[in-house]
Amino acid sequence: MSGGTNPLLLADGVTLRYAARDHVITATERVGFSVRAGERFVLLGPSGCGKSSLLKAVGGFLKPEAGEVRLRGKAVTGPGPDRMMVFQEFDQLLPWKTVRQNVTFPLLASRRVDRATAELRSEEAIARVGLAKFADVHPHMLSGGMKQRVAIARALAMEPDILLMDEPFAALDALTRQQMQDDLLRLWEDIRFTMLFVTHSIEEALIVGSRILVLSPHPGRVRAEIDCREFGRAAIGSRVFQDTASRIHDMLFATREAAQGDFQI
């Protein structure tokens, strides 16, 4: 465990299992990590390493079979607006609400603030992600990247303790994805929120994250924890970046032979 100040989020020996058609699948086995306030913590691994399941456990949607998840020292028992999720799927927006209403809705539904404050905050969040012009449009009029921006705005407007992002850019085209990664980092520079980011892309992990937890598949176990604060988009071509990427690549490849999992860079 990382020392220093008390962690904001602590996953301690988390084992996750879920029932498939006729057997129980172990998604993760005794996975532990801790996230401090203001960190950009990335869960990286090939499919089958349980990274999304871990995120869902933090979100309170999955109950660990062993171990526990603690947020600010309190055990997570169910979903709640203090941990806002951003999903990969575009249909996470409520299609019957405009962009503005989508961002305002969780604030009102969770009864956290009054209407005036909710509207003020959503106005600000929408402007931050550059969609002020589209505030009164329904989601079906937006491109995939714009929908993900709304989802991020919606989550940020709640000012959650931690932002949980489940491969939020995986369904976007390469150019939009790059743009979104850069914009997300810029938002972080502004607000310094804490986030837990799930991805299967080594490059994305190195650019977006400040710390990476590398997970091996079947079942998901911790392989390594890597500090990557030094890497940004500018570092991509550098020697150190390449070396780190190929080091992670090798870690994942070693398990690939044994487990036949698949992953992409």
Added chain:
Amino acid sequence: MSEIAETAADTVARPLPLAARLARNTPLRRVLVLACVALAWEIAARWQNNPLMFPTFAATTAALWEGVTRDNLLGMAWVSLATLLKGYAVAVALAMFATAFAVSTRIGNDILATLTAMFNPLPAIALLPLAMLWFGLGEVSLMFVLVHAVLWPLALNTHAGFTAVSETLRMTGRNYGLRGLRYVWLILIPAAFPAILSGLKVGWAFAWRTLIAAELVFGVSSGKGGLGWFIFQNRNELYIDKVFAGLIAVIVIGLLVEAVVFRAIADRTVRRWGMVR
């Protein structure tokens, strides 16, 4: 990010030629179809030349006008509609209750699935003889068959709609701490609204048919009022043009509800939200 949408909004619009614009006008095309049907009817009736059995379009129109102005056809139609609305409202309430129960418990789910599978294929009108025996010749019997006509298809559609709500949307709702009735009301119902609306439409069509058929037997209450009764009585007295006028009234009301009421609801909801094209 926003460049694509911006250029799309700024694209210069060029008007289509008049003929092309007229051909794109759906109501106009529909009216044209109706005019053709009327013309074919008129020709066929004149050729048959048997006004007792098959009145012409013109004669039917005249009878319809007479029915509206002198025989209180609109009043009769209103009596039918009022009964229908009552039965419809009861059925909608029951369907919502039943599906809410079905989505919240597994046994509720089993009960609803079995009941809809049993009763959905049973034509409501087949229950009328039994209803007459139980509740007598009156509005209660009609309500009974109406509720049966609406409840099952609506419950079936609503339930299918609830089950089809994506996992992501469900998690989104629960993420905000929504649960129980607020979750059903704020997430499930709007998300399933396309299916619910189509259930409401199907239910309406079933109810309208069932009601007219039931009224043919005894009117709305032992021989008083209703469009079906209007048709039945005029047939007994061999006013066949009025029978046709009654049938046309049944069709027009059905069309109006479909094209005006449900269309307006769809335009304001599922179409605006891009959930249905």
